[in-house]
Amino acid sequence: MLAFKPDVEMIKVARDYVAEIAAxxxxxxxxxxxxxxxxxxxxIRHARTDEIRVDAGSDGDVHAVKVWDGDGTLPVSRAPGPDAVGGRGLVxxxxxxxxxxxxxxxxxxxxVFAEWGVRPPKTPPQRRRPPVGGEPVIVDGWDFGAGQLLTPxxxxxxxxxxxxxxxxxxxxxKxxxxRTLGGVRRFSRQQVEHLMFGDGVR
Structure with missing residues (x-):
């Protein structure tokens, strides 16, 4: 794991550190x-934190990069306007x-994590305990926190x-x-409503 103070000069250091692991x-x-x-x-830009930690690893099928910071505010992916200078990072x-x-x-x-090679749907994914106490969980940019879960x-x-x-x-x-610990699928109300009132499921 690589730990460092927020500093733009550490972006390249972190990039090279992970690139070596991911070779x-x-x-x-x-x-x-x-x-x-x-x-x-x-x-570095948005988290109010004194430390950032970067790690990467693989279990053979799934390859992941993880970035930790001390600010509990979760990121939200938003589509910026055509004239926006920034805001496209998570997109x-x-x-x-x-x-x-x-x-x-x-x-x-x-x-914040990013994964490649996520197992196909027919293979049971890692099961997460359903969030409790209002704990937010963001997956693929959608809110799966308590109060946001829908059954099939x-x-x-x-x-x-x-x-x-x-x-x-x-x-x-799409x-x-x-999945709950019992293997039951749960969906994000946020994404479902976005699809209902947006372009729909294709």
Missing amino acids: EWPVDGYHVRVVVSELVTNA IVGELVSRWGALRDVAGGKT GDVATMFRVEPKTVTRWADGG LASI
């Missing part, structure tokens, strides 16, 4: 460098990785489709989801 990953090295740069830059990250998200740490601060039946009712259609959307990557 054997079946992932485009340029993409890894861009993602690290964006995540560390966000932490870029989302285009280069299989999945990204952010979790607030119990001990304080947050961890809820989503089916909202779209007026069969639950198996919702499952097919999730398997096809809807982000997490």
